[in-house]
Amino acid sequence: xxxxxxxxxxxxxxxxxxxxxxxxxxxxxxxxxxxxxxxxxxxxxxxxxxxxxxxxxxxxxxxxxxxxxxxxxxxxxxxxxxxxxxxxxxxxxxxxxxxxxxxxxxxxxxxxxxxxxxxxxxxxxxxxxxxxxxxxxxxxxxxxxxxxxxxxxxxxxxxxxxxxxxxxxxxxxxxxxxxxxxxxxxxxxxxxxxxxxxxxxxxxxxxxxx
Numbered sequence: 744x745x746x747x748x749x750x751x752x753x754x755x756x757x758x759x760x761x762x763x764x765x766x767x768x769x770x771x772x773x774x775x776x777x778x779x780x781x782x783x784x785x786x787x788x789x790x791x792x793x794x795x796x797x798x799x800x801x802x803x804x805x806x807x808x809x810x811x812x813x814x815x816x817x818x819x820x821x822x823x824x825x826x827x828x829x830x831x832x833x834x835x836x837x838x839x840x841x842x843x844x845x846x847x848x849x850x851x852x853x854x855x856x857x858x859x860x861x862x863x864x865x866x867x868x869x870x871x872x873x874x875x876x877x878x879x880x881x882x883x884x885x886x887x888x889x890x891x892x893x894x895x896x897x898x899x900x901x902x903x904x905x906x907x908x909x910x911x912x913x914x915x916x917x918x919x920x921x922x923x924x925x926x927x928x929x930x931x932x933x934x935x936x937x938x939x940x941x942x943x944x945x946x947x948x949x950x951x952x953x
Contacts, residue, residue, distance in 0.1 A: 745769045752776040763787050770794035780804050787811040789835075794818040801825050806833075813837040820844045823869075827852050834880075838862040844869060851875045858882065861907075865889040873897040878905070885909040885931075892916045899924070906930050906952075913937045921945060928952050 744750060750771050755778045758764060764785050768774055774795045779802040782788065789811050792798060798819050803826040806812075813835050816822060822843055827850040834856045840846055846867045853876040860878065864870055865886045871893050878884070878900045885907050888894055894915050899922040902908070909931045912918055918939050923946035926932075930952050936942060 744771055746771070748772050750774055753778060756780065758782050758785060761785050764791060765789040766791070766793065768792050768795055771798075772796050774798050776800075777802055782806055783808060785809055788815055790814040790817065792816055792819050796820045798822060803828070805829065807831045809833055811835040812839050814841065815839050816843055816846075817841040818843075823847050825849060831855060834858045836860055836863050838865065840864050840867055842866045846870055848872050849874045853877060856880060860884055860887050862886040862889065864891055867891050868893065870894055876900060878902055881905055883907045884911050886913070887911050888915055890914040891918075894918055896920050897922070902926055902929070904928060908935050909933045910937065911935050912939055914939075916940050919943050924948065926950065926952075 745766055751773050753774060759781050762785060765787055769790050772794060775797050783805045788809060793814050799821045801822060806828045810832050812833060817838050820843060823845050824847060830852055836857060837859050841862050847869050851874050855877055858880055860881055861883045870891045873894060875898045882904055884905050889910050895917050896919060903925045906928055908929050913934050919941050920943060927949040
């Protein structure tokens with residue numbers, strides 16, 4: 744259904760044996776209704792709804808075996824939240840919500856195994872609350888909250904293995920405080936807090952690796 748711009752209602756499809764559903768509804772700009780698909784055996788749904796700008800409601804779907812959701816909701820500018828998906832094996836979420844301009848809140852569902860969260864919430868202008876994410880194995884948080892202009896604070900993420908935080912909070916103009924992250928292995932702090940005009944103070948991070 745790639746670039747089926749006139750598609751408004753997605754048909755029911757049996758995904759019970761599907762392994763890969765990448766870009767299935769990529770750039771379906773007028774899509775507004777999606778069934779509750781069974782994605783139980785899928786490994787990757789990269790860019791699944793990418794660019795579906797009119798899609799507002801996401802149904803609950805079994806994603807327990809999904810590993811890759813990179814770009815899944817990127818440029819879905821009408822969604823405000825998502826269901827509490829059961830991510831168990833998820834490890835890639837690069838740009839998952841990039842340019843979801845109306846996204847307000849995401850459930851705390853990222854509990855295991857993530858390796859990269861680069862640009863995960865970039866340009867989410869309406870995001871007011873950052874979810875708690877298990878970042879123990881993450882090495883790259885570049886642009887994670889880039890240009891999230893309404894974000895006020897963030898949780899204490901475990902960033903002990905992160906080596907790149909470039910532009911992580913750039914242009915988060917409402918951000919007032921950040922916790923003392925363990926950044927002892929980080930080698931790239933470039934523009935991490937650039938244009939954070941409301942930031943009142945910043946902890947003394949360990950920058951010895953950078």
